[in-house]
Amino acid sequence: MQLIFKIAWRNIFRHKGRSIIIGIILFLGALLMTVGSSVISGMDRGLEKNIVNGFLGDIVIIPEKEKSDNILFKLYGESVDTITNYKDIKKQLIKEDDLKDFLPVGKNVTTVLNEEDGDPGFTMVLGVDFKEYCNFFPDNFQLVEGDIKNGEGKQAVIKQKMVENQETGIVIPLKTREDLYDQMNVWLIPEKSRLVEENLSEDAKDNRSELKIKNTAVFMGMSSTNSTSDIRLTVKGIIKYSALNTIWGHFAIMDIESYRKCLGYFGASEKLDIIDEEKKKLLGLETDSIENLFGSTDVLVSDSGNVEVADIDFSKKEVSVVPTSRNGSSTNVDLEAGVYNLVFVKLKDNINLEDGVKRLNSTLSSSKLGVRAVTWKKASGFIGSMATIIKGALFLFVAFLFFVAIIIIVNTLTMAAIERTTEIGMMRAIGARKAMVTGMFIGETSILSGLFGGIGLVVGIAIAQLIPLFNITSENDIVQLLFGGDTFHPFLSMGDILVVIFELIVVTLITVIYPIIVAINITPLDAISRD
């Protein structure tokens, strides 16, 4: 063993040129593999952190009628089906051991009416109970314009406004504001605040003198199953999501009551309008299906804006109204009785995502709640698949490089074997077994890959550690996906490093197989017949 190692070691120095070629290839291979896997790991971790903790939770419960799991980025304008039995779902979710928390939300596309005779705008919105939302996603956005003075731009400012002061309104991300400006030529700013010049988009700056500035806008739901209604909302703040701002920035957030009104989910009178003529005929005859569609309890908002809870019994065409006061005792119970589109779910830390979603789905389907659970990866549609594509592309790239590397190394080593025919044949003649020849080749390649691959690995780890220090950021959606967030933050776990080492060993073994076959088939005769 020591002898084999000695010979292998010295042969490396004897054939310096060849060793350096193989060494450089192994160095680059290990380096690329390490950096590549740190990028992938960083992306995975970043996406998971920024999607799970920043926008969706681990699992999204969606209406069963939704054909696609991709609920977040449905074809623009297509509306999401409703969840009308949230209270029943909640009863079930509370019993689930796997879950840490859950949050019902409305999610749809709204039209923003143009009051200046221009084109309308469009934006995706979430309808949330701000108190619950801010608890579920603490500090996932900052206030960049608005009533910043007493909260330093923290989410808490909005929370205080919307929860403690019981205000209604909308918060709009920077990105959405720019999009709306492009569409409508109207620049939105929060109430009671002034234009912040440096936040103007390039186009808006160019148009500074004629800029139409507003702090309210009229939002109209675009729901295919319901008739639409509109609502004027005050802009409570311009926000920036803490991560993946360019992606989440397409989503404005409004309070759930306004959301329901906007989407036309609300109100006894509106409720009847919701049902178009054809449906009315059908539904009017079949009580069960009506109840299935809307549930037995709904939150209603009258035209005057008051929130009311009503038990609607369509069969009797009677409405019993329980009045509540906007300024007084509007409670969670009231809100939760209403219509939602989705429920975001967070799993406990130790629960595996796929297992968790499987278990949740089996309870959901057995309790016939008309909803199903999908993972954040599926729910986020193209984000999840883009991540997979980026990963796949990186993998293919690395695999291709390795393929080329393996071919070069195999070629070089095979030439080395042939070059050493006399030497090997002579060794065999004086009693060296095939195992010894094999050992020599494995030894040489292992030393090279241990040394150069090891250096590559260490340099790769160093690069992965250094990159975050440069604080590389991007505003580009795709690049942000690659980063898994706003900043490029590669990450290497011990497992990743072990995988790289394992891959290096596999590559070493693969490259050495053919040269070994060539070498052990060298007979003493091959050496002698050269004389």
Add this chain to the structure above:
Amino acid sequence: MNIIEIKELTKNYPLGSTIVHALRGIDFNIASGDFLSIVGPSGSGKTTLLNIIGCIDNASSGSVNIGGVEITKLNDKEITDIRLHKIGFIFQTFNLIPVLDVLENVEFPLLLMKNRSKSEVKKRAESLIDAVGLSEHIKHRPSELSGGQRQRVAIARALVTNPDIVLADEPTANLDSATGEQILELMKEMNRKEKTTFIFSTHDSNVIKYAGYVLKIKDGKMVN
């Protein structure tokens, strides 16, 4: 006592569509401790015969018995072991492992045998290096030695395992005649000292004078 017994040995090489009869029936015995020279012109079959005795080529027919073992019917591992334990080789050139120094080259077969301690191996190798007169070059690599010195190392290495036979195929062919004679002297001396059987081939009739016995072959046949 015969260390080697050869009976009706033939060797044919296929060459394209024809067959080269390199050995056409060799019969002879070699006694232990002999210093035998195989002499014949180029192409007569000397190398072929030595290769078969040395277990690095196989016979087409006939039998070769070395120290009581019929070597024509062994597998690669057994053949390798016979080469390691019973035979020492001195080739014309390319005798030594380039990356090992003189001591390590001589130690090499002993280390392959794995049945001696490191210090024993070293002691044995050093004594043989001393015997071939290379004590001063013990740390030199083959590339730092002259042709004659390399052959001396080869002799030391061939003898280090105490083999039954040492085979040397034209060991002096690449040396000038003075050096060649020194090498043959040394072989002869080692033959006396170590009581090892030596078989060497040559096409140079000048060197025959060193031989104890001479086997003349021509066209693959023994001649008197």
